[in-house]
Amino acid sequence: MTERLLAGESVMIAGPFGSGKSHVITAVAAELRQLGHDPVVVRGSATLRSAPYGALDVADDTRLEALRPGEAARHETPTVIVVDDAHQLDDFSLQLLTRSILHGRSVALFAVGTEPGAADSPGASGASGAPAALNDLWLEGRLHRTDLALLDPDTSEELLSEYVGSGLLDSVTRRALHVRAHGSRRLLRELAFDAATETVAGRDPLALGRELAPGSRAADVLAATVADLDDDQHRALAVIGRLRGMASATACRFIDPAIIDSLVQRGAVHVDDRPERGLYADPYLAAASTARLxxxxxxxxxxxxxxxxxxxxxxxxxxxxxxxxxxxxxxxxxxxxxxxxxxxxxxxxxxxxxxxxxxxxxxxxxxxxxxxxxxxxxxxxxxxxxxxxxxxxxxxxxxxxxxxxxxDAAGVCTGDLRRVVRWWSSLTTWLPVEGRGASLTGWLEASGIDDPSILCEIEVQRAEAACLAMDWSTAVAVADAVLEVEGAHTLARVRSAIMSAFADVQRGRFDEGLAKLAAADRANRDPVTGRPVSLMVELALLSFEGGAAFAAGRPMPAHPQRLRVVTLLAAHRDDRSSLALAGVAAAVVLGIAQSEPDVTDVELEAALRRLDRIELAVWRPLLAYLRVTALARNGRTDDARAALDEVDDQLLSHHLIYRYSRDTTEAEISQRPVRGEPVETTISPDTYFPRHRGTVRRIGADRRAQPESQTEASGPPRATGTATAADRAGGQSAPGSASDAAGGGPARGIDAVLTERELEVALLVARQLSNKEIAHQLYLSVRTVESHVYTARGKLGARTRRELGRIVAGSE
Structure with a gap:
């Protein structure tokens, strides 16, 4: 741009607020000064727009006076002018500047703010909302135009890695920061520094109701972000921020629909994709607008x-x-x-x-x-x-x-009764005190409740309790029975499918488990749009599907993209439980499934901080043990022991799986080298889903007395030795799998299976480089490298990073 200006060509930079226009023209002005050219700097302003030549007068530069009508040219060379927020200039100033450009008396760099989607909006001034005078210059070839776009999620990821590193913030927080930055690089930077400060202090940067410190740089940037909104837009944004999730039709009863549309176009308000089309305003922007009222x-x-x-x-x-x-x-x-x-x-x-x-x-x-x-x-x-x-x-x-x-159960409607039974069952599972489950059954019987759709809610709880007791055959039998109940609620069916699949995977019956999860996923899809009906269910399914696929040695290339979509949706809704489950799903899909213990640790640490609903708390100890295992695998044995000590020992008596998980975790820590010694980076499914009975001590007298005939039905299944995913599937390799790509099947080379970038990343994996080292070498974000590694493993059928490297190295 500097070269164009010095060559006598004017330039217009157009883009929405936050796209980096001001940053670009500031950099160009600085470069001009370094080259010995002192540009005239003009800033448009809404408050000066009503005054003729208002912004030019405030600039107070005599070189601008020479451009006015009747003034003779004082310099042989054109005056270089840099104009920020040119869309806020009054008509007199615009005419003066365009006339001077046409007469060769000046060259100018204009930064023009545009509304997202303004090109398609009725009444837009010029292309994409640019002032008509500047647009005419562009169409006549007198002015070069450059359009800047708002940040996309991938660019946000790369910038966040530059700002605060790749290993500090979990993926859910990073997605939320992208949403809250509204495409602004400057705002993203300030929010990233704020989030990093909160995370280092052990606090949740996404905590509901948390406000930015008044006078902080992030607060100042937010104030500037909403500075050009009018009073009605400020009031509407503040109201929508206070009434998060309000249906669009309801909002239009109280707020002018045109104002809502303008806020949606700016990205200040997000419209949910649910049928009621809920409205969500960024809490920081809403607070900034409230302050201006x-x-x-x-x-x-x-x-x-x-x-x-x-x-x-x-x-x-x-x-x-x-x-x-x-x-x-x-x-x-x-x-x-x-x-x-x-x-x-x-x-x-x-x-x-x-x-x-x-x-x-x-x-x-x-x-x-x-x-x-x-x-x-x-x-x-x-x-x-x-x-x-x-x-x-x-x-x-x-x-x-x-x-x-x-x-009084007899006087309760079916919907309320189902919710009562579901909550009672959850409470009983969390606190398995003798007789409380029976009291629920007796309570229903005393009121004559025999509706199968109600009673099956208790059976779902029985299936969950059987899983927690590691009684896999009972869990499958009870859960599968619920799936056969006509009229069972969709949530009951989905929960039963998850429990049955979880038990199947623990028994090594991977095909059955994955098939049940796939059926549950279909049940949670809108038949018309294909979108998830329940965000919470989608996140739970993604977590269990990722774990099951990893245990089966079957990479799922679609999981990372699916995770991105639902995480962005959770970030827009800003619901604490959804954010927690998104973190769990990220730990499985981006951490465990990709053999990245450091990622697993970061994701689970953030998820556990947000996981506080009792309906989900029954899984909290297991997630805590997974994090401890990740810390141990990462060579951080001291941190692993400290995290293990934080898990409440009193919970161990509640469910057998808690005791078993703690024993396997302690065994994992004891096998790790001390800090500073090398750590094996390849992680197998048995690391996170241990199935070898000999690795831990036997648990409980009742367990020692269990008949041998029940060893498959209850507890960890038989040891699988070193069987590969193909062995577990009956010795058959899928088309395009690792054996094919490596030369044992159809004559397809690795380069025919992988994209050029995937192959480049896979070759560096074969050289035993970490994701961070690969990202540094290829100038990519760590998250992008993780995605390429995961996709390459899926295409080649590689269970682990080491296997991926071995396949690629063997093909060279």
């Missing part, structure tokens, strides 16, 4: 929304509005109708819905306050359910069970 203006807007929603109870509200109204009632706000003035059913639904949201967000205290308020006017099963969840979150488990036992 007049004091109390947001409160007035929210008061109006809450009052109108209560005045039209027949209109759908959704969880976001329920949370808002319940918050106002809880705080005793007098500017909205009180709960006493609202009909009983509407009041109950609002407070029960708000309590559910509070429980899901880890605010057990708030959930309990909502249910207590509602129960002053009458009791209901949904209120007792949320009260039970809240009391469990507060560690008052006796009260949690008492709340459930006080529900």
């Amino acid at each position: 007049a004091p109390g203006r947001l409160d007035v807007a929210l008061d109006v929304i809450a009052t109108r929603a209560l005045a039209t109870p027949e209109q759908p509200r959704g969880a976001a509005l329920d949370r808002l109204i319940a918050t106002f009632w809880h705080s005793g706000r007098s500017t909205v109708p009180s709960p006493e003035t609202v009909d009983a059913e509407t009041r109950r639904r609002i407070l029960a819905g708000a309590a559910h949201s509070a429980n899901s967000g880890g605010r057990s205290d708030l959930a309990l306050a909502y249910t207590a308020m509602a129960r002053k006017y009458g009791d209901h099963a949904s209120l007792r359910l949320e009260s039970s969840r809240a009391r469990a979150g507060l560690q008052d488990f006796a009260a949690a069970f008492a709340e459930l036992a006080g529900i």
Whole structure:
């Protein structure tokens, strides 16, 4: 660009906010000064746009005066002008600058801000929203145009690695930072430094409600990001930020749809792909817009929304509005109708819905306050359910069970009853106290409940409990029976399929397990769009599928891309449980399956920090042991022992699999070399999914007394020795697998199977370079290298990095 300007050619840089326009022109101006040319610097401004020549006058440079009509040229060489935010210039300034370019009295570098998608918007000024005068110069060939794009996820990954390194932030945080940066490199950098600071301090950088420090560089960049929004856009962004997930149709009742569309085009608001099309505003941007509103203006807007929603109870509200109204009632706000003035059913639904949201967000205290308020006017099963969840979150488990036992099952609708039974079962699994499972069954029998779709929820819990007891045959039998129940809820079917598949994999029946997981995946897909119906289910399936495929020695090349899609979706929704499960899936797909213990450690450490729902807590100890194993495999034995000590020993008595996992983990640590000694980098499925009975001590007297006929049905399956994936599949190699590519099958060379980049990466793997070393050598991000390694292994049928290197080396 500098060369073009010095050659007498003007340039326009066009791009959305955050695409790097200002950074580019600042660099060009600095380079011009180094070459002995002092450019005139002009900055457009919305506040000066109404004043003729406003921005030029503020620049206060006599060289600009010489360009005005009637002034004689003072220099033989054209004046070099650099203009930032040229789209904010007034018409007089634009005409003066374009005229001087046409007369050869100046050359200029313009930075023009455009709206994403502005080229397709009615009334856009010129191509992609550029000012008409500059667009005419471009079309006449008097001005060179360069368009800058917003950051894509891959570029964000590479920049994050440059800013804070590749091993500090987990992939979920990195995706969330990409979403929150809105395409801005500058904002991404500041958010990355902030996230790194939080992570080093042992805090979650994505913690709900966390605010950036006032006056911090990240806060200043965010303020600049929303500086050009008008007052109505600020108010709309602040409202949507407060009512996260509000359905688009509901939002349009209170906010001008054109304003919502403008915020969506800018990327400030994300529209979910669910049928209700929920709206999600970035919490940082929403806070920045709130700060620019007049004091109390947001409160007035929210008061109006809450009052109108209560005045039209027949209109759908959704969880976001329920949370808002319940918050106002809880705080005793007098500017909205009180709960006493609202009909009983509407009041109950609002407070029960708000309590559910509070429980899901880890605010057990708030959930309990909502249910207590509602129960002053009458009791209901949904209120007792949320009260039970809240009391469990507060560690008052006796009260949690008492709340459930006080529900009259006979008077509960099917939907609420299913949720009650599902929660009761989860609570029983987490705290397997003698008699509590039987009390649930007796509670249903006493009320005459014999609906198979309800009773099968208990069977799902039995299957899960059997897995935790390592009673694999019982787990399969019970779970498969649920799959045959007509009318069973989709979630019950999916959970049963996962438990059955988990048990099959532990018994070495990989084909059956993977087939069940594939069927569960299809059940969670919308038949029209093909998208996942439930994000949480999709993430759970991805975790179990990745683990099963790794244990079977079958790389799944589609998993990384599938993970990227759902992780971005979780980042947009900013739901803590979804972010936790996304971290678990990333640990399996990017860490364990790719033999990267350092990645496994980072992903699981972040996931465990976010995993606080009791419905998921039953798997928490197993994930903790997986992380300890990753630390040991990475040569960090001291850290592994410290992490092992953090796992609550009292949990070991709850389920046999906890004790077994701890024993295998301790055995893994004891086999590791001391810090500083070399560590074997090849990781087999047995590292994370141990199936050799001889590696640990026998567990429990009941286990020692178990008949030999049950050794396959319960506990780790028979040792598999050194059998390969092809051996387990019956000795058959899939077409295009490692044996084919290496010369044992069809005459296809490695270069015919892999892309040029995949082959380049695989050859460096064969030279025993780590992913980080490969990334440095090829100028790629570590994540990109990980993706190439994983894809190459899938194409060649390689179970591990070492096998991939051996196949590629043997073909040279």
